Amino acid sequence: MLKVGITGGIGSGKTTVCKVFETLGIPVFYADTVAKELMVTDSILIAGVKSAFGAASYSPNGILNNKHIANIVFNNKTELEKLNSLVHPAVFRAFDTWEKEMPQSVPYTLKEAALLFESGSYKMCDKNILVTAPLNLKLARVMQRDGVTEAQVQARMDKQFTDEQKAKMADYFIDNTEKSSVILQVLDLHQQFLSL
Ligand SMILES: CC(C)(COP(=O)(O)OP(=O)(O)OC[C@H]1O[C@@H](n2cnc3c(N)ncnc32)[C@H](O)[C@@H]1O)[C@@H](O)C(=O)NCCC(=O)NCCS
Ligand SMILES: Nc1ncnc2c1ncn2[C@@H]1O[C@H](COP(=O)(O)OP(=O)(O)OP(=O)(O)O)[C@@H](O)[C@H]1O
Structure with missing residues (x-):
């Protein structure tokens, strides 16, 4: 079965994007959530x-x-x-x-991980998606979501690959600046994965 990895820097909105894939019936493995459980x-x-x-x-x-x-x-x-x-x-x-x-009826799965490229786990996926958003938007989203300072978000960003580094390893991109355009981008990728 096709395995698709999906990642993005802190606050890029990768979890939000995955929720859209879930509405299409695609099972998502949330690596960060599983990591926390473990x-x-x-x-x-x-x-x-x-x-x-x-x-x-x-x-x-x-x-x-x-x-x-x-x-x-x-x-x-x-x-x-x-x-x-x-x-x-x-x-x-x-x-x-x-x-x-996973049952055979599932067309493909998604693995969402903050450190997909850094950990090397992208190599276990057939295709990989990078979710991007402008830096200021990422900072603002995480400060708002987690109630943390810009410096605290920046400290984590500094521990992750830059989007430029990640882009070299990605096969597909989703620009998550606006929610409305994300849905169309997800539908487009979904059709592409169904035909692979
Ligand atoms: C270090 C811990 C205790 C910090 O907990 P906290 O509640 O403050 O943050 P939270 O887990 O919600 O992570 C928020 C974001 O920080 C970034 N982040 C988390 N862990 C890492 C890491 N190891 N390296 C770089 N960035 C990270 C990610 O973008 C993540 O989405 C926690 O992240 C943890 O238990 N980490 C171990 C599991 C892990 O490595 N998860 C992330 C990758 S699979
Ligand atoms: N297109 C968007 N428009 C408005 N808000 C958004 C959008 N995408 C994400 N958000 C909000 O930004 C915050 C961060 O999004 P999300 O949790 O999906 O990011 P993430 O990439 O999974 O972050 P992390 O690496 O910290 O887990 C959330 O509060 C989410 O609701």
Whole structure:
């Protein structure tokens, strides 16, 4: 079955775009959501995170201390690589299992991941889409959505490939400046994937 990867910088709107594909009946694997679930359910991962970032990484009842980990990893490249090397293999395994369970009637699947290119997981997809939006719009969207400062969003952007780097690895592009034009772009790609 055709596997399509979809990514975009923080605030580009990749999740929003995926919701449009879902309305067309396309199953979407949300890698970032699965990663978050695994962070609190996968015992090997939990042990690795505690050992790398300290017992303060979880509350006594097992809730992830996002702020603690974000403070460490988004301010230190080595620490971020450590986190990624713990999380990514677990997410790859979860995607494989999910994909294998898809019924034959599904025409193609989407894998949405913030770090599709950075993690190398785009190589496991047949085609890859990059969602783009102007920088100022991305900053404003995330500041509004998460109630964070511009500097905090910028710190995460700096840890991701630039759109220019990602564009070299992408097969298709969706410009998510306006919602109305996104729907038409998704319909167009959907038709193309059905005929591949
Ligand atoms: C580091 C953590 C605790 C920060 O939590 P927080 O609630 O502050 O952020 P959240 O998870 O909502 O992420 C928001 C956005 O930040 C960016 N981001 C998150 N993790 C990363 C990363 N490892 N590298 C670069 N950017 C990242 C993405 O654009 C993401 O969509 C959290 O992201 C986490 O548990 N990360 C491990 C799983 C993971 O790597 N997920 C992302 C890639 S699969
Ligand atoms: N075309 C659009 N018009 C208006 N608002 C939008 C549009 N696209 C996305 N948004 C809003 O911008 C915010 C970021 O979008 P979304 O969560 O889809 O981005 P993302 O790329 O998945 O971000 P992240 O990397 O942080 O997970 C959301 O609050 C969303 O509702």
